[in-house]
Amino acid sequence: MPQFLPNRYRGKLIIVEGIDGSGKSTQLALLSQWLRSQEIAVAFSEWNSSELVRGTTKLGKKKQMFTPTTFSLIHATDFADRSERYLVPMLKAGAVVCADRYAFTAFARDVARGVSRRWVRNLYRFAVRPSIAFYFRVPLNVALDRILGGRAALKYYEAGMDLGLSRDVEESFRVFQSRILDEYEAMAQEVGFHVIDATGSIEEQQQQMRKVVHKQIGESLKDDVLRVPVGREYGFQGTAPVL
Secondary structure (H helix, E strand, C coil): CCCCECCCCCCEEEEEECCCCCCHHHHHHHHHHHHHCCCECEEEEECCCCHHHHHHHHHHHHCCCCCHHHHHHHHHHHHHHHHHHHHHHHHHHCCEEEEECCHHHHHHHHHHCCCCHHHHHHHCCCCECCCEEEEEECCHHHHHHHHHHHCCCCCCCCCCHHHCCCCCHHHHHHHHHHHHHHHHHHHHHHHCCEEEECCCCHHHHHHHHHHHHHHHHHHHHHHCCCECCCCCCCEEECCEEEC
16 A cells, blocks of 8 residues: 555545546446445545546646646545545544545556656555445446547547647547556455456446445444434535534
8 A cells, every 4th residue: 555644543545546437437436325325424436526626637737738747646636635625534533524535546646647656655545444445347438438429529538649649539538548447457456456347337336335345344343433314415615524
């Protein structure tokens, strides 16, 4: 496991990783709903969602201004802001934090763009170590079919068009995502990912996730984490959860 900070808080951190089109977001949403049905306080966070840098990121993408290094730095800034303002406070409060992508996304994508592996990992040394890390393994052709089946076109940076891999956007996507896939596969044993076959049915994948959660943190879910009665709303304000 990369040199993350130990989780010394009541809460638990569950993260999902995988290339675009792997179905990880759908599965994390289902897992979150299942945890909430057990009156467990669940917080959700997704990659590249900080209000602090959202405008800059959007503008940079629109004008295609980012180099691999500046792209890496702005994502690290986004992650740092969300960690300080949201992730860590929620863990301290005792919530189960479900994160759609974590630092491993940077480890895979930034290195695939040619950024130094050591440099990228050093950027995220402040991150809290996940309690459970899922990796959704999917063939490239399946991922591409899923993405194109849901929208009209691939996005510029998603397809790695900034790297000059190919003039054809689908071919560029295949080459770039193949590089990312190689990085994930290389990390799998080191990180200790719980690997999910993302070609299985939605039900099968979800059952696998729940079994891992039961095995890894089942006792903590019974006794340690924050609980919220079903139907009662809770949110986040400042540096503390609001019930």
